Amino acid sequence: MIIDWYTIIFQIINFLVIVFLLRRFLYGPIIKAMDDREQKIVEREETAVSSKEKAEQEAEEYRRKSDELEEQQEEILDKAAQEAEEEKKELLDKARSEVEETRKRWVEALEREKESFVAELRRRIGAQACSIARRCLEDLADARLEELIWKLFLQKLAKLPAGEAEELQKALQAEDGKAELVSAFKTPDGQIEELKKSLTEALPGLEEEPAVKAKTDQSLVCGIELQAGGYRVAWNIDSYLEDLEDELLRDLEQAKPADPGEEVPGSDE
Amino acid sequence: MTINPDELIIFQLGWFKINATILFTWFVMIFLALGSWLVTRKLSSEGPLSRWQNLLEVLVNGIKGQIREVSRQDPGPYLPFVGTLFIFIAVSNILAIVPGYIPPTSSLSTTAALAICVFIAVPVFGIANQGILDYLRQYLQPTFFMLPFNIIGELSRTLALAVRLYGNMMSGTIIVAILLTITPLIFPVVMQALGLLTGLIQAYIFAILAMVYIASANQAHQEIAKKGER
Numbered sequence: 001m002i003i004d005w006y007t008i009i010f011q012i013i014n015f016l017v018i019v020f021l022l023r024r025f026l027y028g029p030i031i032k033a034m035d036d037r038e039q040k041i042v043e044r045e046e047t048a049v050s051s052k053e054k055a056e057q058e059a060e061e062y063r064r065k066s067d068e069l070e071e072q073q074e075e076i077l078d079k080a081a082q083e084a085e086e087e088k089k090e091l092l093d094k095a096r097s098e099v100e101e102t103r104k105r106w107v108e109a110l111e112r113e114k115e116s117f118v119a120e121l122r123r124r125i126g127a128q129a130c131s132i133a134r135r136c137l138e139d140l141a142d143a144r145l146e147e148l149i150w151k152l153f154l155q156k157l158a159k160l161p162a163g164e165a166e167e168l169q170k171a172l173q174a175e176d177g178k179a180e181l182v183s184a185f186k187t188p189d190g191q192i193e194e195l196k197k198s199l200t201e202a203l204p205g206l207e208e209e210p211a212v213k214a215k216t217d218q219s220l221v222c223g224i225e226l227q228a229g230g231y232r233v234a235w236n237i238d239s240y241l242e243d244l245e246d247e248l249l250r251d252l253e254q255a256k257p258a259d260p261g262e263e264v265p266g267s268d269e
Numbered sequence: 270m271t272i273n274p275d276e277l278i279i280f281q282l283g284w285f286k287i288n289a290t291i292l293f294t295w296f297v298m299i300f301l302a303l304g305s306w307l308v309t310r311k312l313s314s315e316g317p318l319s320r321w322q323n324l325l326e327v328l329v330n331g332i333k334g335q336i337r338e339v340s341r342q343d344p345g346p347y348l349p350f351v352g353t354l355f356i357f358i359a360v361s362n363i364l365a366i367v368p369g370y371i372p373p374t375s376s377l378s379t380t381a382a383l384a385i386c387v388f389i390a391v392p393v394f395g396i397a398n399q400g401i402l403d404y405l406r407q408y409l410q411p412t413f414f415m416l417p418f419n420i421i422g423e424l425s426r427t428l429a430l431a432v433r434l435y436g437n438m439m440s441g442t443i444i445v446a447i448l449l450t451i452t453p454l455i456f457p458v459v460m461q462a463l464g465l466l467t468g469l470i471q472a473y474i475f476a477i478l479a480m481v482y483i484a485s486a487n488q489a490h491q492e493i494a495k496k497g498e499r
Contacts, residue, residue, distance in 0.1 A: 003377055003378055003381055004275040004288075004376075004378045005378075006286075007275050007288060007290055007291060007376065007378035007379070007382075008378045008379075008381050008382045008385070009382075010291050010382075011290065011291070011294060011373070011378060011379045011382035011383070012382045012385060012386060014291070014294045014295070014298060014382075015353070015357065015382060015383060015386055016386075017298065018297075018298045018301060018302070018353055018357055019349055019350060019353045021298065021301070021302040021305075022301060022302070022305060022349065022352070022353050022356065023349040023353075025302055025305035025306045025309055026301075026305040026309060026325065026329070026356075027329060027348055027349055027352060029309035029312055030309060030312070030322075030325050030326055030329045031329065031348075032312075033309075033312040033313070033322070033326070034326060034329075034330070036315075037315060040315050
């Protein structure tokens with residue numbers, strides 16, 4: 001007999017038992033383990049996704065911050081550049097005005113120096129001219145220059161115009177006849193007497209003889225001056241020297257270099 | 270030489286007897302239960318898996334995938350039944366390489382027992398899924414007159430299932446036995462290797478057919494339900 005019903009029933013029971021056993025020991029635990037793992041993987045993925053999102057958010061935040069910082073930096077740089085430009089302009093203006101002032105001061109100093117030089121030149125030329133004239137007169141005319149000047153002075157006094165003579169007389173009277181004779185040389189007493197005499201001759205309205213006091217002043221260079229109160233009669237080489245000075249000044253003015261800061265408009269046409 | 274292991278009585282006490290089929294079935298059962306228990310008592314759900322756990326997971330997952338493909342349904346409820354069919358038959362057949370072992374599947378009693386289990390499982394799953402009335406109504410499809418043919422079809426496929434497995438396993442055993450008498454060396458080894466392949470294929474076919482029968486009973490119902498929805 002191929003089919004043994006006893007065995008069949010036994011095998012059915014065996015099969016049901018093995019189904020139960022495998023369900024208990026194989027499928028249940030294995031599927032549970034796989035599901036657990038899947039669950040954990042899903043959880044891990046979710047965590048990864050959330051942390052990725054978080055990281056992206058943070059990255060975004062940092063990007064934004066760095067953008068802001070850059071913007072701020074740019075602003076600061078712009079401001080600094082602007083300030084530097086202003087500072088530069090200010091400094092340039094200041095430097096320009098300082099240069100201008102220095103130049104002005106220098107020009108003034110130059111002017112002063114020129115003037116003092118001219119004055120000195122005048123003084124020296126006067127002194128030199130006097131000494132040259134004196135020596136020439138001594139050598140050629142056998143007469144002292146002082147004497148010639150004296151004579152010239154007396155002549156001038158004698159030929160004093162009427163109006164001026166009157167004024168001199170008034171001045172003398174206001175000073176009680178006191179007058180002062182200023183000369184570059186020493187005046188001998190005889191000459192004072194001579195002056196008194198010519199004064200009384202020139203001023204007939206004078207009631208008494210004037211009292212003349214002699215005084216030496218080297219700054220007059222070469223000349224004589226009679227002072228009475230506010231009035232003065234004089235002869236000196238100043239007028240010649242002034243002519244000379246004028247001429248010299250003109251020459252110097254022409255020789256003066258053109259001012260670089262003051263260009264003539266249209267000069268480059 | 271004994272061809273039918275049912276007739277090889279190991280132990281008998283009155284009507285109670287233990288033949289080779291039952292003995293080796295027990296052997297396979299203990300092997301499976303103990304192996305599963307040893308592996309699954311220390312499962313890890315994360316980190317590196319042990320090799321045995323990995324093997325069992327691949328096996329269970331593969332069976333699940335096959336069930337899902339055949340039935341187009343959630344494999345959960347069918348897994349213990351269909352999976353056990355496959356594992357039991359496969360292990361019974363593979364152990365044939367052990368000398369002195371007689372596969373229980375080479376006994377028609379065993380294959381008939383398994384076929385009867387499928388025969389019972391089809392209505393059980395069908396009724397569990399769709400209720401007894403809906404299930405019984407299937408036998409009247411498409412008309413009332415088809416009822417005898419439906420019942421015959423149900424019975425004949427159970428018979429075919431049993432005989433197919435029996436025939437294949439029996440033939441393997443018989444061929445090896447015959448060849449041993451003709452060419453005792455080398456050639457039987459090749460045949461035995463072929464027998465291993467056949468054994469696995471038969472296990473697969475048996476499980477898949479069982480699944481197809483169960484699924485077809487449910488699918489008919491599902492199609493009706495879908496039509497009703499439309």
